Amino acid sequence: MSQAVREAESQFIVQTYKRTPILWERGHGVWLVDSEGQEYLDMAAGIAVNSLGYEHPAIQEVLAKPGLIHTSNLYYTAPQVELARLLCENSFASKVFFCNSGTEANEGALKFARKWGKERREVVAFSDSFHGRTMGALACTANPRYRQPFEPLIGGVRFATYNDLDSVNLDGGVAAVIVEPIQGEGGVRSADADFLQGLRRMCDARDVLLIFDEVQCGLGRAGKLWAYQNYGVEPDLMTLAKPLGGGLPIGAILINDKVHNALEAGDHGSTFGGGPLVTRVARSVFETVNQPEFLAQVEQVGEQLGQVLQRMVEKFDYVREARGRGLMWGLALDEKVPVADLVAAALRQKMIVLSSGGNTLRLLPPLVLKSKHVEIFETRLEAALQEVALALA
Numbered sequence: 001m002s003q004a005v006r007e008a009e010s011q012f013i014v015q016t017y018k019r020t021p022i023l024w025e026r027g028h029g030v031w032l033v034d035s036e037g038q039e040y041l042d043m044a045a046g047i048a049v050n051s052l053g054y055e056h057p058a059i060q061e062v063l064a065k066p067g068l069i070h071t072s073n074l075y076y077t078a079p080q081v082e083l084a085r086l087l088c089e090n091s092f093a094s095k096v097f098f099c100n101s102g103t104e105a106n107e108g109a110l111k112f113a114r115k116w117g118k119e120r121r122e123v124v125a126f127s128d129s130f131h132g133r134t135m136g137a138l139a140c141t142a143n144p145r146y147r148q149p150f151e152p153l154i155g156g157v158r159f160a161t162y163n164d165l166d167s168v169n170l171d172g173g174v175a176a177v178i179v180e181p182i183q184g185e186g187g188v189r190s191a192d193a194d195f196l197q198g199l200r201r202m203c204d205a206r207d208v209l210l211i212f213d214e215v216q217c218g219l220g221r222a223g224k225l226w227a228y229q230n231y232g233v234e235p236d237l238m239t240l241a242k243p244l245g246g247g248l249p250i251g252a253i254l255i256n257d258k259v260h261n262a263l264e265a266g267d268h269g270s271t272f273g274g275g276p277l278v279t280r281v282a283r284s285v286f287e288t289v290n291q292p293e294f295l296a297q298v299e300q301v302g303e304q305l306g307q308v309l310q311r312m313v314e315k316f317d318y319v320r321e322a323r324g325r326g327l328m329w330g331l332a333l334d335e336k337v338p339v340a341d342l343v344a345a346a347l348r349q350k351m352i353v354l355s356s357g358g359n360t361l362r363l364l365p366p367l368v369l370k371s372k373h374v375e376i377f378e379t380r381l382e383a384a385l386q387e388v389a390l391a392l393a
């Protein structure tokens, strides 16, 4: 890649990211093209963001039309209201608050829960969770490496063990429980149905709010519109972000009436939240994803992807487990083989993949991935795994 861009990045950009030396120039479908014209199969989608891949007509069409970009939330704009209506009519929720990212959505959800809880201020979060990097969301994020340098975070957050109901204690001033139905950063781990259903029962029994963070696993990623629909459990609040804007920044907090009744004007706000351009694009993304044929294809291609991964578990000793659903999959490696080695080998095979906690390869491809792409993926993944195996030998 261009040395000049690399040098300017290190001179002018805050050095909080470890970047791979590739300079992206364009994309089409599920393919990304670098500055040297090399095409990569994108199995990461900008970390679960580019839900419709690149240059999707549904997004291009909206962007090509003239329209307002921003006016502020001091006035009304129709696209914001229309997107909110769609989200409510297709979920448990009755109201939506728009913001600009996943961490902001969680931050807002925590505020809403505390407002509702009155004197009850505590929140229960889980091991291996990831909810974002601002002070409230970070306080609910388990990884000490992300937390410790910034403590003290907001108080009142206690951790229980994911998928272990016995570890959950709702005594003494708990307002809400926050949980990812499928943990992403934590290693692509799905909640057990018993666990989420049990949490719902416990929250109901103690009049505690249940928050689902579907920032990564929501909006078609898990094969249904919402991941929670795989479990037959509804939350009181749900946070969304990544895929909703098809690449533009947007976050959303979906809430039921019980929560909304505790809120009043002035409790929360966002300058940019739910602007007319981003909500027009998000509406188009939502309408594209929320089609039975689209979601059926995510499930079907996802199953095919799961079978490919399972074959790799059988072929390679150091590949321990394939887990996931829809188009959210993890491939856990033996702890002696750093997942970073596999990510690098995949790159040499012209494929973008992600790592996650638990030494797990993470796949979050655009939701428009087709069967033919999975075939290409299988060939390239096997070659990458082989390369890592040879290096071990």
Ligand SMILES: Cc1ncc(COP(=O)(O)O)c(C=O)c1O
Pocket: 101, 102, 103, 104, 106, 130, 131, 132, 133, 180, 184, 185, 213, 214, 215, 216, 217, 241, 242
């Ligand atoms: C489950 C979950 N919640 C929240 C976030 C934070 O989202 P953002 O990076 O948009 O702030 C992430 C990001 O990876 C996430 O995976």
